Amino acid sequence: MTKERSLKMALAFFWAIAVVILAGFAFKLLKEFAHPPGRSASSTVPLPPPNMKEHEVKLYFADENATSLVAEKRDVNLGGGTAPDGVAIVLELIKGPESGNHFATIPAGTRLLSAYELGDILVVDFTRELQANHPGGSAGELVTIYSIVNTVAENLRGIKKVQILIEGEETETLAGHLDIRRPLSPDTKWMTARFSEKSED
Amino acid sequence: MPDLARFLGVATHWKPADEKLLLTYKSHNAEIFIGTGHAKFDGRPVSFASPIVAATGSVTASITDAAALFSRLLERVVTEKEISDGLASGWRVDAPLNDGGATADLRDGVHLPGQSTAWAEQEPGPLPKQAPFTTVVIDPGHGGKDYGARGRGGLTEKDVALNVALKLKERIEAAGLKVVLTRTDDLFVPLRERTSIANHAKNGAPADLFISIHANSHTSPSVDGFEAYYVSDAIDPGAEATAAIENAVIGLEEGEETGKSSLTSILWDLQYAEFIFESSELAFIVQEELGKRLDARDRGVRQARFIVLSGVAMPSVLVELGFISNRAEEAKLKTEGFKNECSESLGAAVLAFKERYETKLGLLNGGSKP
Numbered sequence: 001m002t003k004e005r006s007l008k009m010a011l012a013f014f015w016a017i018a019v020v021i022l023a024g025f026a027f028k029l030l031k032e033f034a035h036p037p038g039r040s041a042s043s044t045v046p047l048p049p050p051n052m053k054e055h056e057v058k059l060y061f062a063d064e065n066a067t068s069l070v071a072e073k074r075d076v077n078l079g080g081g082t083a084p085d086g087v088a089i090v091l092e093l094i095k096g097p098e099s100g101n102h103f104a105t106i107p108a109g110t111r112l113l114s115a116y117e118l119g120d121i122l123v124v125d126f127t128r129e130l131q132a133n134h135p136g137g138s139a140g141e142l143v144t145i146y147s148i149v150n151t152v153a154e155n156l157r158g159i160k161k162v163q164i165l166i167e168g169e170e171t172e173t174l175a176g177h178l179d180i181r182r183p184l185s186p187d188t189k190w191m192t193a194r195f196s197e198k199s200e201d
Numbered sequence: 202m203p204d205l206a207r208f209l210g211v212a213t214h215w216k217p218a219d220e221k222l223l224l225t226y227k228s229h230n231a232e233i234f235i236g237t238g239h240a241k242f243d244g245r246p247v248s249f250a251s252p253i254v255a256a257t258g259s260v261t262a263s264i265t266d267a268a269a270l271f272s273r274l275l276e277r278v279v280t281e282k283e284i285s286d287g288l289a290s291g292w293r294v295d296a297p298l299n300d301g302g303a304t305a306d307l308r309d310g311v312h313l314p315g316q317s318t319a320w321a322e323q324e325p326g327p328l329p330k331q332a333p334f335t336t337v338v339i340d341p342g343h344g345g346k347d348y349g350a351r352g353r354g355g356l357t358e359k360d361v362a363l364n365v366a367l368k369l370k371e372r373i374e375a376a377g378l379k380v381v382l383t384r385t386d387d388l389f390v391p392l393r394e395r396t397s398i399a400n401h402a403k404n405g406a407p408a409d410l411f412i413s414i415h416a417n418s419h420t421s422p423s424v425d426g427f428e429a430y431y432v433s434d435a436i437d438p439g440a441e442a443t444a445a446i447e448n449a450v451i452g453l454e455e456g457e458e459t460g461k462s463s464l465t466s467i468l469w470d471l472q473y474a475e476f477i478f479e480s481s482e483l484a485f486i487v488q489e490e491l492g493k494r495l496d497a498r499d500r501g502v503r504q505a506r507f508i509v510l511s512g513v514a515m516p517s518v519l520v521e522l523g524f525i526s527n528r529a530e531e532a533k534l535k536t537e538g539f540k541n542e543c544s545e546s547l548g549a550a551v552l553a554f555k556e557r558y559e560t561k562l563g564l565l566n567g568g569s570k571p
Binding site: 062064065066067103105138139140142172173175176179184189190191192193194195 | 418500
């Protein structure tokens with residue numbers, strides 16, 4: 001009776017151990033499948049292992065006169081491919097400037113939802129706060145849009161234009177002026193103010 | 202009415218930034234350097250007897266040059282008669298300034314009938330913009346659920362814009378012009394509707410001038426001043442800008458007899474280039490007039506891809522009267538005095554532009570005002 005019982009117990013114990021071990025293997029396999037180990041040389045994953053490295057990028061923020069964009073250099077971990085690098089750069093831009101003379105261009109509360117490549121276009125999709133929390137005005141709108149477009153296009157090789165989306169949707173304007181229905185090329189022309197000869201001093 | 206390009210089956214592309222007009226037909230292409238007598242035909246330099254110029258929306262070429270050019274492009278003899286048939290309202294053809302044309306390499310191998318001065322007398326089709334200056338569209342920015350920028354003192358951009366627009370309307374009407382507002386109340390009007398109103402404001406045709414009134418904002422509260430924007434020439438006129446004008450012309454054709462008002466596609470593109478030029482003039486006039494009256498910082502004239510500006514088939518300007526995000530300017534924007542000064546300045550700018558336009562028109566029509 002007790003012998004039989006202890007045998008049953010041993011068997012159940014054995015099975016339990018076996019299940020735990022198998023589950024462990026399965027979990028490890030799944031984990032490796034989802035995130036292939038970077039350094040394993042014998043990896044059979046066809047993609048080359050990402051070679052993440054700190055790179056200096058130029059982030060564009062607003063200057064104190066709202067006349068143009070000013071660059072701040074920042075070290076960002078890049079090397080994961082165009083779209084992931086785009087994400088890393090935009091996330092850094094969202095953090096805002098370090099210098100006291102520079103002003104943030106992305107409204108508070110804005111998050112980046114995703115970024116993906118379409119040929120030489122990088123599509124960047126933001127949460128609604130980009131529009132809802134925007135202070136408005138032509139000057140404010142121009143610095144927000146072109147801080148994103150110029151920063152992304154200048155730092156990502158192969159990207160010539162940037163399409164801004166809000167929660168996956170194409171939007172006419174951010175604050176009622178600038179056309180963002182189509183992908184935008186980096187532009188600095190709007191920063192140039194011209195004065196007629198008479199009023200120039 | 203068939204336009205010259207479609208009439209001859211030649212594709213056109215206008216590059217205002219480069220001052221080039223590209224004509225393509227099958228394997229041939231001609232790259233015309235506007236304002237000069239030079240062109241590249243299939244990449245080889247050629248010259249015309251007289252320069253091909255773009256002025257107030259029309260291409261002026263001598264009929265002999267036009268015939269020679271199209272003969273080359275189409276690989277057949279294109280007679281001057283054929284050109285004139287295709288003209289309708291498009292290419293303005295003047296008699297050649299000189300008969301010589303020793304440099305007119307284009308004419309090689311093309312037999313051209315004797316030079317006819319009869320075409321010189323032929324009236325070019327009337328362009329809508331050559332009609333008298335009568336109608337101004339004022340666009341008070343934002344409205345309704347769209348508040349625009351908001352000051353910390355509670356002032357909203359939509360209110361300032363409407364207020365100044367109504368004051369400006371009174372002033373311009375007093376000068377005998379027709380004024381159409383894109384909104385007369387605190388209403389939300391989509392941007393596309395605003396441009397459509399402007400493009401149909403003059404008896405169904407585009408108005409003579411578009412002025413959009415706004416107040417500015419920036420995260421830095423110290424920023425202040427007024428600025429004027431005009432349409433960016435970074436816009437490819439082959440795409441959206443031309444679409445805007447075509448759209449406007451459709452309205453125009455609905456409003457008037459179709460034959461009179463049709464424009465060639467070359468003309469649309471050139472017309473647009475001309476609007477950019479006139480808009481820049483308008484923007485400078487606006488800044489100058491504001492500068493005379495406002496005790497504020499002149500932030501200059503700028504260019505940007507603003508929807509309301511690229512969507513209207515007429516000279517246009519968007520003016521930012523002051524920064525609502527700046528405490529002092531917000532306080533000023535609340536006062537009737539400041540808003541009166543703004544409307545007075547804008548009114549003076551509209552009339553100065555009208556005068557300049559009419560002087561130019563008078564010159565074009567041989568000194569006689571319409």
